[in-house]
Amino acid sequence: MLSPEVWKFSPPPCNIVCKSGVFEEERDTCEGLIKKHYFNHVVSVVLPNTVIVPSPIIEALNEDSAYYRAVGVDVSELVSKEFLDAFVKQGQLSVLSDKTHIDVDDCVCITPCGHLVLCLQRETYLELGLEGKPSFFSHNKPSKYIVKIDLKASNFIPGKKNYDRVVWCLQENVKLKFDLLIAWESPDKICPSSVASYLYSRGYQVAVCQPRFTRQLDYSVLVPELGNDCSPMELVEWLGSFSLNVDMKLGSLSDYLTTYQIPVGAKMCGQIASLQWTGYFTTRKLVELFESLRKYATQKEDFPWISLYVQGFADSPVSWGLKEHNFFLDGDNEYTIFMQAKNFITCSVLSSNKQPK
Structure with a gap:
């Protein structure tokens, strides 16, 4: 030809x-x-x-316009009561997994409206044990699954079955760890770098990034x-x-x-x-x-x-x-x-x- x-x-x-x-x-x-x-x-x-x-x-x-890159963060950290009360339910938090490919890797994000979205490979999803649904774009035999959790829901608090189940699955079934891009629009009189300081205090390596x-x-x-x-x-x-x-x-x-x-x-x-x-x-x-x-x-x-x-x-x-x-x-x-x-x-x-x- x-x-x-x-x-x-x-x-x-x-x-x-x-x-x-x-x-x-x-x-x-x-x-x-x-x-x-x-x-x-x-x-x-x-x-x-x-x-x-x-x-x-x-x-x-x-x-x-600074944002932060945290290395190897366990997803269970993002649903802890301290993190939810300080950052998810205050201001607007945007979190996105870095250097992951949505077609072949597990990915995660937290939207400004307070939803945790896990885009998981089939093996990870089955091992994790949380309720989700096959990707809309999957074939007859799904290879990707989507798990969405409303972190701002009134019943997503310690002591409720939904919250306790999510925390247990993330801590015991699968240790999901990601490098994360983090930006937090904080309430008045609170420094946006507080989210970086919190993760650093938890033992994670955090770097500040500029556009x-x-x-x-x-x-x-x-x-x-x-x-x-x-x-x-x-x-x-x-x-x-x-x-x-x-x-x-x-x-x-x-x-x-x-x-x-x-x-x-x-x-x-x-x-x-x-x-x-x-x-x-x-x-x-x-x-x-x-x-x-x-x-x-x-x-x-x-x-x-x-x-x-x-x-x-x-x-x-x-x-x-x-x-x-x-x-x-x-x-x-x-x-x-x-x-x-x-x-x-x-x-x-x-x-x-x-x-x-």
């Missing part, structure tokens, strides 16, 4: 939901989208016609306009090409290298500022960034739009809310918000909901 046309294979199915609206009429739409996406890894902001980026935008994720931040300026770039001539998917495609540093100047695109076409009606932009953070970000910090971008959008009129792109972890047990994360074809879970002074467009991407045949 010579020169197989591999590029004509259809891409894996995914769900893309686009929505447009007016901020005054649907104020909570964008914040609601942000708050449903619990585990955030990469954040990118694009600001056309901007040279000097306002400090509140940069500081939103550069200041007070990695990069910024750059680009000049003389064709930028599409929000409107009838450019669909939301064309905007997302342009944003992806720009983020990958595709040369989009007039006459520079070659059919040999790419078939991408700049959307009709694109206008030349003198300069574009782009910011990117990589780390482990809570929904509360992203809401702060969004509010800073909204304020900037209302103060500046000579730009086509502002974009906020957020990408989740490919191997998190859940993607949106408590929705189970697909692991067969891809790990897509991301969203993009385009905003102007009054209008917005959101595009959220999820892995396919289809069960494998």
Whole structure:
């Protein structure tokens, strides 16, 4: 076989939901989208016609955005009464197993809404003895099982059968240990590092981590306009090409290298500022960034739009809310918000909901 046309294979199915609206009429739409996406890894902001980026935008994720990595933590520690009372039931706690692969490893997370989610291999699940259900994406003979425990439930306290059963299984049946990424949005007047201090006092190695931040300026770039001539998917495609540093100047695109076409009606932009953070970000910090971008959008009129792109972890047990994360074809879970002074467009991407045949 010579020169197989591999590029004509259809891409894996995914769900893309686009929505447009007016901020005054649907104020909570964008914040609601942000708050449903619990585990955030990469954040990118694009600001056309901007040279000097306002400090509140940069500081939103550069200041007070430390998170922690704890080594070899026993999951039973996460359901102890002391841990639940101090961190799960106070503020918002986000915990995610690090360097685990959802298709072949056991994984764990604690969501900001207080759910412990265990994504387990069949052998681990049978040995553990807790009630769960086969993965939605498993075949006829399940290889993965999901166990969900509401840590904030009124009956999940010492002395209740449910709580005692969970603790006994985690302590006696299987010793589940993970390296964990931890971020805690603490109540007022309590230091967020208290969670790291607690685990350190329990004998675990804990390291503080800071997000990695990069910024750059680009000049003389064709930028599409929000409107009838450019669909939301064309905007997302342009944003992806720009983020990958595709040369989009007039006459520079070659059919040999790419078939991408700049959307009709694109206008030349003198300069574009782009910011990117990589780390482990809570929904509360992203809401702060969004509010800073909204304020900037209302103060500046000579730009086509502002974009906020957020990408989740490919191997998190859940993607949106408590929705189970697909692991067969891809790990897509991301969203993009385009905003102007009054209008917005959101595009959220999820892995396919289809069960494998």
